[in-house]
Amino acid sequence: MAVITLDNPPLNGLNHELRAGLVAGIDRASADAGVKAVIIIGAGRAFSSGADIREFNTPKSTAEPTLRSVIRVVEANAKPVIAAIGGICMGGGLELALGCHFRVASPGAKIALPEVKLGLLPGAGGTQRLPRAIGVEPALNMIVSGAPVSSEQFKGTRLIDEIIEGSLANELLQGALAFARKVVAERRPLARLRDVNIDFPNADAFFQFARNTVGPLAKNFPAPLKCIDAVAAAVSRPFDEGLKFERELFTQLVQTPESRALRHAFFAERAAAKIPDVPDNTPPRKIANVAVIGAGTMGGGIAMNFLSAGIPVTILEMKQEALDKGVATIRKNYEGSIKRGKLTPEKLEQNIALLKPTLSYDDIKTADLVIEAVFEDMSVKQAVFEKLDAVAKPGAILATNTSTLDVNRIAAFTRRPQDVVGMHFFSPANVMKLLEVVRGEKTAKDVLVAVMQVAKKINKTAVVSGVCDGFIGNRMIEQYLRQAMFLLDEGASPQQVDRALERFGMAMGPFRMSDLAGNDVGWYIRKRRYVETPNVVYSKIADRLCELGRFGQKTGLGWYRYEAGKRDAIPDPAVDELIGRYRKAIGTVPRKIADAEIVERCILALVNEGARILEEGIAQRASDIDMVYLTGYGFPLYRGGPMLYADMLGLYNVVRSMARLAENAHADPAFWQPAPLLAKLAAEGKTFNG
Numbered sequence: 001m002a003v004i005t006l007d008n009p010p011l012n013g014l015n016h017e018l019r020a021g022l023v024a025g026i027d028r029a030s031a032d033a034g035v036k037a038v039i040i041i042g043a044g045r046a047f048s049s050g051a052d053i054r055e056f057n058t059p060k061s062t063a064e065p066t067l068r069s070v071i072r073v074v075e076a077n078a079k080p081v082i083a084a085i086g087g088i089c090m091g092g093g094l095e096l097a098l099g100c101h102f103r104v105a106s107p108g109a110k111i112a113l114p115e116v117k118l119g120l121l122p123g124a125g126g127t128q129r130l131p132r133a134i135g136v137e138p139a140l141n142m143i144v145s146g147a148p149v150s151s152e153q154f155k156g157t158r159l160i161d162e163i164i165e166g167s168l169a170n171e172l173l174q175g176a177l178a179f180a181r182k183v184v185a186e187r188r189p190l191a192r193l194r195d196v197n198i199d200f201p202n203a204d205a206f207f208q209f210a211r212n213t214v215g216p217l218a219k220n221f222p223a224p225l226k227c228i229d230a231v232a233a234a235v236s237r238p239f240d241e242g243l244k245f246e247r248e249l250f251t252q253l254v255q256t257p258e259s260r261a262l263r264h265a266f267f268a269e270r271a272a273a274k275i276p277d278v279p280d281n282t283p284p285r286k287i288a289n290v291a292v293i294g295a296g297t298m299g300g301g302i303a304m305n306f307l308s309a310g311i312p313v314t315i316l317e318m319k320q321e322a323l324d325k326g327v328a329t330i331r332k333n334y335e336g337s338i339k340r341g342k343l344t345p346e347k348l349e350q351n352i353a354l355l356k357p358t359l360s361y362d363d364i365k366t367a368d369l370v371i372e373a374v375f376e377d378m379s380v381k382q383a384v385f386e387k388l389d390a391v392a393k394p395g396a397i398l399a400t401n402t403s404t405l406d407v408n409r410i411a412a413f414t415r416r417p418q419d420v421v422g423m424h425f426f427s428p429a430n431v432m433k434l435l436e437v438v439r440g441e442k443t444a445k446d447v448l449v450a451v452m453q454v455a456k457k458i459n460k461t462a463v464v465s466g467v468c469d470g471f472i473g474n475r476m477i478e479q480y481l482r483q484a485m486f487l488l489d490e491g492a493s494p495q496q497v498d499r500a501l502e503r504f505g506m507a508m509g510p511f512r513m514s515d516l517a518g519n520d521v522g523w524y525i526r527k528r529r530y531v532e533t534p535n536v537v538y539s540k541i542a543d544r545l546c547e548l549g550r551f552g553q554k555t556g557l558g559w560y561r562y563e564a565g566k567r568d569a570i571p572d573p574a575v576d577e578l579i580g581r582y583r584k585a586i587g588t589v590p591r592k593i594a595d596a597e598i599v600e601r602c603i604l605a606l607v608n609e610g611a612r613i614l615e616e617g618i619a620q621r622a623s624d625i626d627m628v629y630l631t632g633y634g635f636p637l638y639r640g641g642p643m644l645y646a647d648m649l650g651l652y653n654v655v656r657s658m659a660r661l662a663e664n665a666h667a668d669p670a671f672w673q674p675a676p677l678l679a680k681l682a683a684e685g686k687t688f689n690g
């Protein structure tokens with residue numbers, strides 16, 4: 001028996017070296033008369049996870065032998081080739097296994113074709129061989145969903161010839177060897193999946209039904225429907241033609257902006273976890289228990305994240321009443337999850353048991369991490385941080401959830417600024433994925449590493465931001481909202497602006513979003529801006545709205561009106577009148593504004609501020625900005641974030657559009673001065689994302 005071991009940690013990604021090694025191994029085994037059968041097995045905890053992501057988009061990924069060539073060699077081999085599948089067997093790894101003549105697996109091995117999640121389809125025969133192995137409908141489900149299925153579910157199908165009991169790698173190998181000996185002794189004919197005939201009556205009706213079901217769910221993503229086309233070809237075409245067709249579809253999908261966006265997001269998420277000047281092996285500070293100061297909207301949600309992850313939380317308030325209210329809200333939110341079937345009553349009790357409400361700072365002396373979420377007022381923050389400095393144990397991490405205040409100033413209220421960091425959660429904090437980790441001037445590296453790691457534990461996407469007003473996300477949204485307001489001045493209605501941006505793909509248009517967040521928040525910030533930066537031009541339209549107390553959903557009236565207990569934004573003629581009066585007062589004649597102009601102005605406003613943030617080093621990389629927008633601001637995933645969107649438009653074109661917008665600007669031509677970095681990259685023909 002020849003044993004070929006795939007060994008490319010961590011998950012045996014099929015990089016060029018591994019592919020070439022596989023072919024060499026097969027050649028050696030077939031030349032050796034003493035070898036009767038070949039076993040392919042993975043080292044470590046995977047058979048293979050598929051393509052090696054480190055090789056993505058490099059010439060090596062398409063260099064021969066490609067995975068398709070490897071599979072051809074394996075499948076054509078005259079001696080039996082057996083895949084011994086343990087752990088993870090996904091994507092190209094599964095396609096390789098499908099090219100083998102036999103397959104054995106450990107129980108619980110995770111089998112999947114997840115390409116659809118990157119906007120692709122399996123491009124090395126997966127769509128043609130899997131239906132032949134497990135049947136058309138189960139194969140279609142796996143390919144369209146990308147979801148993993150446990151190996152023992154395939155008992156009795158051609159996919160798995162034998163489940164090898166036991167969980168040790170050696171047991172799998174021994175079982176595979178025994179299986180191979182059996183194959184040789186019984187002179188079993190080589191079972192090539194390509195030779196299996198698919199008998200599937202009523203295929204047309206079946207695939208039509210599948211398209212009708214998947215189409216509306218897939219919405220803006222083309223890959224799921226192409227997956228259906230590919231599987232349909234497995235039924236309707238001879239094997240080799242099906243393979244060719246699969247390849248054509250794959251090539252088409254690789255070039256779609258949607259796939260590019262999904263692949264970008266996949267890499268962006270991994271990149272965001274890395275901090276260039278902080279080595280991966282920096283030992284983090286331990287975080288085994290947490291204290292939250294303030295049990296309001298944010299404090300309660302923040303606490304829930306840790307409780308759900310099994311981390312004990314002490315929550316501190318000034319008054320018993322506020323404390324009781326905060327704890328009751330936490331329980332109520334968990335009960336909501338039970339109603340939606342997302343939580344069991346037992347887990348609720350477990351979570352609540354980890355929560356310790358208190359009015360005394362004595363109870364937080366042992367906390368490893370303290371997160372402050374009190375009123376957004378520097379003097380209140382000062383009082384809290386001075387107190388924390390006095391009571392927290394040495395080395396405790398002191399975090400602030402401030403949205404707008406200077407983290408360096410907050411750090412300076414303590415004698416241990418190196419222990420202070422921003423942890424900017426988004427509302428509702430128990431739901432939103434994004435966490436901006438605000439790195440102060442003096443924040444220690446092991447603090448950053450600890451916070452990034454704990455973020456992962458509580459299932460957040462953490463992005464590092466430097467200190468500036470608004471950090472990454474809110475600093476950009478301010479410019480987006482400024483444009484949205486100018487559009488009202490010039491002739492658009494809140495509904496039109498919202499609709500245009502929602503059609504573009506934003507989860508919520510700017511006016512619905514402002515009503516949700518509270519219009520008073522922006523008003524408060526603008527009032528500060530009028531004093532601090534008097535030269536920056538703002539439309540005053542939102543101020544007029546706020547002067548009427550129309551703060552949004554919480555007051556039932558904002559840019560829309562809301563009926564009690566409902567979230568529907570209902571257009572309100574009173575707002576149209578207000579806008580009409582405002583236009584008269586500033587002397588503008590409303591014009592008809594195209595949806596395309598709305599999208600262009602609002603999104604390019606994000607892009608330009610994003611470029612400044614990047615240039616100033618507030619964001620570590622362009623893809624971090626995209627992550628902030630994808631996970632915290634409802635930017636459409638299929639567009640990959642504002643910076644990738646700009647890259648796809650072409651920065652040269654972006655700069656030209658800005659010049660045109662400046663020429664036609666109604667209120668503030670200077671707004672469209674391209675950020676120096678944007679101008680530079682455009683001139684050099686480069687992109688934000690490299």
Ligand SMILES: NC(=O)c1ccc[n+]([C@@H]2O[C@H](COP(=O)([O-])OP(=O)(O)OC[C@H]3O[C@@H](n4cnc5c(N)ncnc54)[C@H](O)[C@@H]3O)[C@@H](O)[C@H]2O)c1
Nearest residue numbers: 294295296297298317318322373374375376401402403427
């Ligand atoms: N609401 C949001 O959308 C949002 C989003 C991100 C960040 N933030 C930030 O989070 C912080 C809290 O905001 P919020 O919306 O939860 O406010 P909130 O008013 O709902 O809650 C603040 C809580 O802190 C308590 N508190 C005030 N002073 C205290 C003190 N000295 N000691 C202990 N408790 C004290 C109050 O009793 C109140 O329960 C602010 O810094 C805010 O900027 C808010």
